[in-house]
Amino acid sequence: MAELSAAEAAARESWHRLAARRTAMLAGGLALLALSVVADAATGPAMLPPGPVAAAVLGLGDDPMIRTIVWSIRLPVALMAVLVGAALGLTGAVMQTILNNPLASSYTLGVSAGAGFGAALVIVLGTTLPVAESQAVPLAAFAFAGLACAGVWLLGGLRGATPEMLVLAGIALMFLFQALLALLQFMAAPEALQQVVFWLFGSLQRATWPKLAIVAGVLAVAAPLLMRNAWSLTALRFGDERAAALGIPVRAVRFRGFVFVSVATGVAVAFVGTIGFIGLVAPHVARMLIGEDQRLMLPGAAIAGAVLLSLASVASKTISPGSLFPVGIVTALIGVPFLTWLIITARRSG
Amino acid sequence: MIASPTRRRLLAGSLAALPLPAFAQSPRITDALGREVPLAAPARRPIMTFNYEEFTAIAGLDGWQRLVGMNRVVWEGWRPAIFNRYLPLIPNLATLPDVGNTDEGTFSAEKVISLRPDLLMVPAWLWRAAETAREQIIAAGIPILVFDYNAQTLERHIASTRAIGLAMGTLDRTDALIERYRRNFEDIRDRAARAAGPAKPRAYVELGQGGAEVIGNSYPPNNLWGRFFEHLGAQNAAAGRIEGGYGPIPAEAVLAADPQFIFIGASSWVNRPKAVRTGYDVAPETTRAGLAPYAQRLGWAGLSAIRDGELHAIEHGLARTLFDDTALLYMAKRFYPGAFEKDDPVASLADYHARFLPVSFSGTWMLPWRS
Numbered sequence: 030m031a032e033l034s035a036a037e038a039a040a041r042e043s044w045h046r047l048a049a050r051r052t053a054m055l056a057g058g059l060a061l062l063a064l065s066v067v068a069d070a071a072t073g074p075a076m077l078p079p080g081p082v083a084a085a086v087l088g089l090g091d092d093p094m095i096r097t098i099v100w101s102i103r104l105p106v107a108l109m110a111v112l113v114g115a116a117l118g119l120t121g122a123v124m125q126t127i128l129n130n131p132l133a134s135s136y137t138l139g140v141s142a143g144a145g146f147g148a149a150l151v152i153v154l155g156t157t158l159p160v161a162e163s164q165a166v167p168l169a170a171f172a173f174a175g176l177a178c179a180g181v182w183l184l185g186g187l188r189g190a191t192p193e194m195l196v197l198a199g200i201a202l203m204f205l206f207q208a209l210l211a212l213l214q215f216m217a218a219p220e221a222l223q224q225v226v227f228w229l230f231g232s233l234q235r236a237t238w239p240k241l242a243i244v245a246g247v248l249a250v251a252a253p254l255l256m257r258n259a260w261s262l263t264a265l266r267f268g269d270e271r272a273a274a275l276g277i278p279v280r281a282v283r284f285r286g287f288v289f290v291s292v293a294t295g296v297a298v299a300f301v302g303t304i305g306f307i308g309l310v311a312p313h314v315a316r317m318l319i320g321e322d323q324r325l326m327l328p329g330a331a332i333a334g335a336v337l338l339s340l341a342s343v344a345s346k347t348i349s350p351g352s353l354f355p356v357g358i359v360t361a362l363i364g365v366p367f368l369t370w371l372i373i374t375a376r377r378s379g
Numbered sequence: 380m381i382a383s384p385t386r387r388r389l390l391a392g393s394l395a396a397l398p399l400p401a402f403a404q405s406p407r408i409t410d411a412l413g414r415e416v417p418l419a420a421p422a423r424r425p426i427m428t429f430n431y432e433e434f435t436a437i438a439g440l441d442g443w444q445r446l447v448g449m450n451r452v453v454w455e456g457w458r459p460a461i462f463n464r465y466l467p468l469i470p471n472l473a474t475l476p477d478v479g480n481t482d483e484g485t486f487s488a489e490k491v492i493s494l495r496p497d498l499l500m501v502p503a504w505l506w507r508a509a510e511t512a513r514e515q516i517i518a519a520g521i522p523i524l525v526f527d528y529n530a531q532t533l534e535r536h537i538a539s540t541r542a543i544g545l546a547m548g549t550l551d552r553t554d555a556l557i558e559r560y561r562r563n564f565e566d567i568r569d570r571a572a573r574a575a576g577p578a579k580p581r582a583y584v585e586l587g588q589g590g591a592e593v594i595g596n597s598y599p600p601n602n603l604w605g606r607f608f609e610h611l612g613a614q615n616a617a618a619g620r621i622e623g624g625y626g627p628i629p630a631e632a633v634l635a636a637d638p639q640f641i642f643i644g645a646s647s648w649v650n651r652p653k654a655v656r657t658g659y660d661v662a663p664e665t666t667r668a669g670l671a672p673y674a675q676r677l678g679w680a681g682l683s684a685i686r687d688g689e690l691h692a693i694e695h696g697l698a699r700t701l702f703d704d705t706a707l708l709y710m711a712k713r714f715y716p717g718a719f720e721k722d723d724p725v726a727s728l729a730d731y732h733a734r735f736l737p738v739s740f741s742g743t744w745m746l747p748w749r750s
Contacts, residue, residue, distance in 0.1 A: 074490045094493060097518075097520075102488055102492070216622070217622070235511045
């Protein structure tokens with residue numbers, strides 16, 4: 030009896046240690062994110078000295094030029110990187126969990142391709158539309174992201190909405206939208222083609238305060254709704270049958286996950302274009318550092334995504350000083366080595 | 380806390396005491412898009428982003444000394460030979476800060492704002508391509524003036540020139556330039572219209588950047604060289620075959636159209652070894668050597684234009700300028716030789732240099748394949 034209680038105490042203590050370690054990881058991630066946001070606000074093609082920039086951020090500087098650059102250009106970009114990165118990290122985590130597949134993300138399963146097709150459609154149709162292009166492009170990207178998600182759900186649902194069927198449906202839709210996108214690019218006039226290509230590269234420079242408010246608003250509603258499902262999502266990791274045995278409404282949880290992915294991906298890519306790789310890599314980073322408990326892993330994936338995109342934003346401005354490198358390209362260039370390093374070190378310590 | 384009626388009166392009184400916002404009184408300039416640009420002319424710290432030869436003609440070399448930034452790649456990168464001609468004449472040209480270009484994705488609102496300009500002057504294509512950036516720049520209190528020589532219409536050329544002239548405060552030069560361009564343009568257009576017969580001259584234009592092995596861009600009736608054909612009543616082989624402003628048309632479409640006149644857009648591009656070359660330092664033999672392979676293209680030997688020797692090189696940089704009337708004259712002279720017998724487009728271009736540009740004229744700019 031005494032032995033048992035000693036073992037119990039030891040187990041409890043190790044769990045507490047684990048929980049403390051996980052919390053410390055999250056706190057460390059947040060600290061890194063804060064540093065990256067500061068670096069993001071401090072860098073830019075105008076190469077302003079850091080002192081006056083810091084003063085402007087704190088509302089102390091008296092130079093209107095620096096205040097304008099910091100407040101109307103750099104801060105929206107820096108914060109947009111955080112929100113979009115977090116949204117993409119979350120959607121990737123949800124997709125990998127509900128589909129029980131480490132390769133799932135809105136990028137690999139056609140949602141981003143759908144958004145890209147929607148945006149390209151508007152750019153190519155251009156002036157023939159009754160709505161201004163600046164509003165029509167994000168709306169179309171958002172709508173087509175939803176359409177792609179609905180497509181995956183309906184197509185995969187024909188055979189019972191199992192993870193395998195949904196993944197297959199997602200891959201089929203990704204190829205479909207990519208083919209449609211290629212068709213549009215083929216037919217587009219050179220000026221429109223150039224715009225489409227730049228949209229697909231992704232750019233945080235399109236960030237403004239109103240756009241930031243929309244993304245923040247949508248996430249503020251969607252993320253808490255998702256977190257209410259964290260327990261059920263964790264149970265899904267045991268497999269459909271066990272989760273069902275635990276009383277989890279598997280199909281309903283999966284459906285709610287899809288709705289979240291659709292909305293969050295749509296709003297994330299609508300304003301900044303397709304930024305790949307974050308959705309795929311951020312959940313892996315979170316899982317390796319924090320583990321499978323979705324209550325901590327989901328915030329972890331959001332923080333990892335935000336850190337990755339924020340660092341990519343800094344890199345996009347510093348790779349060639351004075352100019353801007355497309356952030357969508359940088360994310361993969363930064364993310365791949367980081368993921369590889371994580372895999373190697375995890376193997377060794379495992 | 381003051382009672383609300385009193386507060387309202389106080390507020391109204393203080394508002395009346397405030398001077399009206401400066402822009403309400405200052406003169407406004409109407410730009411090429413018909414926008415009202417608030418500017419207490421002339422600009423002291425403007426940024427210019429395209430059409431630097433027009434800017435030089437309008438504002439003179441002195442105007443350059445007021446510039447605080449430019450879009451470098453469109454001049455230094457696209458027309459290096461012309462850029463190098465101006466480099467020794469403009470002391471600050473080598474070091475003027477770059478604000479980037481939308482085509483390259485490098486145009487940066489932050490860079491523009493950091494240079495503390497009091498005016499940003501942009502071509503209409505850059506205005507259209509930089510939607511977020513232009514809103515940020517205007518929100519920072521920097522007015523943007525749009526010019527549009529690319530539209531290749533008399534109205535836009537005049538409106539653009541007048542707007543830049545007003546902004547730089549060089550009205551004498553501006554008036555002379557507008558007067559010269561209007562007179563030449565209308566004269567050429569009207570004489571061509573009078574000389575036109577029932578059958579329109581069939582014409583085709585192709586950009587010779589990649590040489591004869593590559594089918595280069597052509598231009599539809601509403602853009603660039605396509606507009607020249609419209610002004611002169613010519614039938615454009617690319618009509619109805621191009622989506623947007625430019626693009627190649629299929630080889631067999633050219634054969635089917637059987638153009639009587641073919642113009643190859645040439646320039647002094649760098650790292651384009653097969654391009655047809657024209658410019659300040661290019662000899663006629665070099666230009667002709669670049670044109671010759673076009674006559675050898677599959678099926679071209681049978682085209683009316685090749686049989687009659689109506690294959691021409693024309694400097695691509697002549698288009699969308701204040702001296703593009705010389706290119707218009709060159710084409711008119713080929714289409715309607717009788718009506719333009721005594722005109723000399725090359726002499727007209729040399730005269731423009733002498734009157735309005737700081738660089739002296741030389742080299743080859745427009746030339747038939749056969750001497």
